[in-house]
Each structure stands twice: as structure tokens, then as C-alpha cells.
Amino acid sequence: MPSSSAYRERVIQHSAQQEPSTAPALALLPTIVPALLVGIAASLVLLGVEAAAEQLEHLLWRDLPDAIGVGRYSVLWMCTVLFATAVAVGLVVWKAPGHAGPDPATTGLDAPVLPPVVLPGLVLATGLMLAGGPSLGPENPVIAVNVSLAVRLGTRAFPGAPEKGWVALAEAATIGALFGTPVAAALIISEALAGQRIKGQLWDSLFAPLLAAAAGAITVTLVAQPVFDLGLPPFGHPGWTDLLAAVTVALAGALLGMGAVYAFPHVHAAFRRLRHPMLMLPAGGLVLGGLAALGGHLTLFKGLDEMTELGHDPGGWSAGEFAVMAVVKVAAMLVAASCGFRGGRIFPAVFAGTALGLCAHALVPEVHVAVGVAAAVLGMLLAITRQGWLSLFVAAVLVTSPGVITLLVLASLPAWLLVTGRPQMQLGPDGRAVR
Incomplete structure (x- = not known):
């Protein structure tokens, strides 16, 4: 996963737009509904992509090899499915409008705002990749999809809200959904704000993105119940x-x-x-x-x-x-x-x-x-x-x-x-x- 310099800049600019006032709570209250909506929507996008990929994965790695009598993870089948997946993704990148987004080697947490016509190809390429077995996760493309949708829909529904704010909400929401907790998003945002001059209190700047991350995390937790604990033997006192x-x-x-x-x-x-x-x-x-x-x-x-x-x-x-x-x-x-x-x-x-x-x-x-x-x-x-x-x-x-x-x-x-x-x-x- 690459650096988040652009993401850091977005968070900083978003925090700078939170002008201090005699009643900061009144300035934060209007962000609650947009943050909740973005958090829930971002998590549903992630869940939808992963659910569709899981169904295709079962077809490719369970139903098809069982039907034709080939070992599910035999060398022949692994090579066949990985090559077929690469051909399918190649077709999407070649023919889909926008070529499924920019070169993935150049992207990361600092997701670009993509035109709507690019998003279907990017989602399809991501789902095929997740199902077919290549060693990548959903985080970069799903963040890009959620950022693009949030900016597109958010600026239409709330014309006065700045684009940078929607970017910060969507990125925080997706990170919260990916890990099933808003803590990861809060830590990344806090690291992005470190050493920067922030108007008002730090938690004023964290309020809306953290709420979006929490909404994304609780939605994923209620629907999918993700578990990251490996169940390793407990460790006592360090020496x-x-x-x-x-x-x-x-x-x-x-x-x-x-x-x-x-x-x-x-x-x-x-x-x-x-x-x-x-x-x-x-x-x-x-x-x-x-x-x-x-x-x-x-x-x-x-x-x-x-x-x-x-x-x-x-x-x-x-x-x-x-x-x-x-x-x-x-x-x-x-x-x-x-x-x-x-x-x-x-x-x-x-x-x-x-x-x-x-x-x-x-x-x-x-x-x-x-x-x-x-x-x-x-x-x-x-x-x-x-x-x-x-x-x-x-x-x-x-x-x-x-x-x-x-x-x-x-x-x-x-x-x-x-x-x-x-x-x-x-x-x-x-x-x-x-x-």
C-alpha cells in the first residue's frame, strides 16, 4: 500500500474548512447526517463487491473443478483459473470505458475522483480479481469507487459542501469498513494531521470522518461479522x-x-x-x-x-x-x-x-x-x-x-x-x- 500524501492534504484542507466559532457543536451538527450516509453507503459498496466476488470464487474454485473432476487446488487448475482471470480482467481494462481506472501501481489511499463512466469497469475488474485468486486486496479500488460516488452524489445533494470534505468522509468510511472498526481510520487521520496547524480542537476535525468510519464499521460488523484475531496462544508478560x-x-x-x-x-x-x-x-x-x-x-x-x-x-x-x-x-x-x-x-x-x-x-x-x-x-x-x-x-x-x-x-x-x-x-x- 502506497503513501497517503494526497490523502493527508485532503484531510488537512477539510479540517481547515472547519472554521472556529463560539459554538463549535453547532458547526459539527450538520455533518452528522452526511457522515452517517457516506459511512453506510461505503460499507455496502464494499460488502456488495466482496459478496459478488465470493459467489464467483465458489463457482471457480469449488463447483467447476468438482463438476469436471479436477482437484480444486491442483497445479493445473490454479494455473488455469489465474490465467483465465487475467484474460478476463485484461478484457475489462482494454474495452471498458475509462479502462477500469488509472494504473493501480500509481494509486493508493489517495484515491482520485474518477468520472462515473469509469466505475463499472473498475468494480468488475476488482470483483474478478478477488474471485480469481491474484494476491491483492479490495482496499484501493473500493476507496476510489466510494470517493467518486461520494463526491458526485454529495455535491449534488449538498451544493454548499466542499468536495474535499466528501473525499475525507468516503476514505475514512471505507477504511473503517475494511477493518470493522473506526480506530484504523482515526489513527490514519491523526497521523495525517500530525505537525499541522489545525483550527480548533483535533476532535473537531476528526468528528465527521470518525463518524463516517464508525458507521461503515458497524454496518460491516452487523452484516458480515469480520474477525481479525488469528487465535494464537496468548502472550503473558514480556521479557x-x-x-x-x-x-x-x-x-x-x-x-x-x-x-x-x-x-x-x-x-x-x-x-x-x-x-x-x-x-x-x-x-x-x-x-x-x-x-x-x-x-x-x-x-x-x-x-x-x-x-x-x-x-x-x-x-x-x-x-x-x-x-x-x-x-x-x-x-x-x-x-x-x-x-x-x-x-x-x-x-x-x-x-x-x-x-x-x-x-x-x-x-x-x-x-x-x-x-x-x-x-x-x-x-x-x-x-x-x-x-x-x-x-x-x-x-x-x-x-x-x-x-x-x-x-x-x-x-x-x-x-x-x-x-x-x-x-x-x-x-x-x-x-x-x-x-
Whole structure:
């Protein structure tokens, strides 16, 4: 997941529009209804895309192979479905109005406001990707869809409201829906506002986006009941060896993530030489099929359900198998993001971190499994997203052990020194990495 510099600018501009008054509550009250509407609508868009993708996924990976007598996750079937998915997405990118949005390698949390004609193609390409197995998540394209719809409909329904405000609401709402909690959105917004001069109180600026995020989160929770806890053995009180383990594993996660970051412009440039989506995407599908054959079916898809399977049986694979899954997942994410699949990098990065943390535990049993997983996820996300608070939040949520939090905060500091100021996993229009 790339940087959020444009998102930061939007939040700052939105907060600057909240003029201080003698009665700030009166200025905030009119934002309640729009925030609630955007939060509910954004979560329903996410749920709709994921529900449709899930039905297609069942058809592709359960009903069809069972009907023709092929193993659901045999090498032949994985390669076939990934290639067919790449061809289908390539057709959408080629023929759909607006070509399913901009090059996904150049987008992230700072979602552009797209013309309405582009959105159906972007939704279709995203749904096909989610169902077909490439290693990307729904976050980037769904944020772009929700931002575009919020700006389009919001400025019509409330002509006096600024466009930047609708962008901030839609992005916060989608982030809240993605993680099933408004905390992630609040942390990202707070990080965006850090060091900026804000008119009035911080919570005045957070009020409407946080409400939108809460509405999105509660809607998803009521409908889908998402679970991020991996069910790992609880961790007690930290010791010095735990701190050493957390720092070491977090650095290993950051190094693995930075490997993908540095390779990103080169892999992207290699696919761009093919020039046409009906060449770039099918070529990427073939590479993804080979990676799936190497890493197994758990390295497919965005990775949320698959990392839960890993967490429920941390002793079910060897250290070498965990290491292969971590490296293959990073490589699959890199290829999928480079060849033109529409999707985000947060969830695949979390899976890779989970596998790396379980590898550390398998190699050195003295590394508590919860510490290893949380620290590796932290390092991976710091490298891929450059969002410190989001990385800490996701790493802590996965293990739900309060004793790990102090270790994560301390481990984040050397990992941050490793990634800060270096290229990010986002490209500019010229194909060079954003810094």
C-alpha cells in the first residue's frame, strides 16, 4: 500500500474548512447526517463487491473443478483459473470505458475522483480479481469507487459542501469498513494531521470522518461479522528475550517488504514493455500460476482467510514451508500489482508477515508465536504502507495480547529507521518510485 500524501492534504484542507466559532457543536451538527450516509453507503459498496466476488470464487474454485473432476487446488487448475482471470480482467481494462481506472501501481489511499463512466469497469475488474485468486486486496479500488460516488452524489445533494470534505468522509468510511472498526481510520487521520496547524480542537476535525468510519464499521460488523484475531496462544508478560525477538523479526519483515518495494519499478517496467493489457495481464497470470504452484493454494487471494488458517495450526507447517509462503506471497503481490490487476497491498502484506512470523517461531521455538507474527506483520506493513499507526494497529489486532503492544512500539522504531526516507511501493506517472 502506497503513501497517503494526497490523502493527508485532503484531510488537512477539510479540517481547515472547519472554521472556529463560539459554538463549535453547532458547526459539527450538520455533518452528522452526511457522515452517517457516506459511512453506510461505503460499507455496502464494499460488502456488495466482496459478496459478488465470493459467489464467483465458489463457482471457480469449488463447483467447476468438482463438476469436471479436477482437484480444486491442483497445479493445473490454479494455473488455469489465474490465467483465465487475467484474460478476463485484461478484457475489462482494454474495452471498458475509462479502462477500469488509472494504473493501480500509481494509486493508493489517495484515491482520485474518477468520472462515473469509469466505475463499472473498475468494480468488475476488482470483483474478478478477488474471485480469481491474484494476491491483492479490495482496499484501493473500493476507496476510489466510494470517493467518486461520494463526491458526485454529495455535491449534488449538498451544493454548499466542499468536495474535499466528501473525499475525507468516503476514505475514512471505507477504511473503517475494511477493518470493522473506526480506530484504523482515526489513527490514519491523526497521523495525517500530525505537525499541522489545525483550527480548533483535533476532535473537531476528526468528528465527521470518525463518524463516517464508525458507521461503515458497524454496518460491516452487523452484516458480515469480520474477525481479525488469528487465535494464537496468548502472550503473558514480556521479557528481554521477547524484546530482542520482536526487534529482530520486525527488521526481517521490513527487509522482506523493502525487497518488494525496490523491485516494484523494475517489475512494473518489464510488464509495461508489453504495452497492451491483453498481453500484460495474461503474462502476469502465467507468472502467478507458477508462483501458486510453488507456494500452494494458501498463497492465493487477498490472504485474510488463508492467514487465519495458518494461525489456527501454527505447528502444521515447517519453517521452510512458512518461509516459502512468505516469499511467494510477496512475489505474487508484486507481480499482481505490476501487471495491471486492480487491488491493494495491505492484506497480502499481512499474510506474508504472518507466514514470516510463524517461520521465526518454527526456527526458534523460544520466539513466542504471538510475538513473531505481530512483529513480522508490523515490519512488513511499515515497509509497504509507511503508515506507522496503521501498522501497529493491525499487528496488535491480529494477536489480541496486551503484553505484545509495548514490544511492538519498541520494535517499530528500528524498523522505521530502516524504511523511512526510502522509495515507497507507489509509482509516479514516470514509473519511478515515489519517495
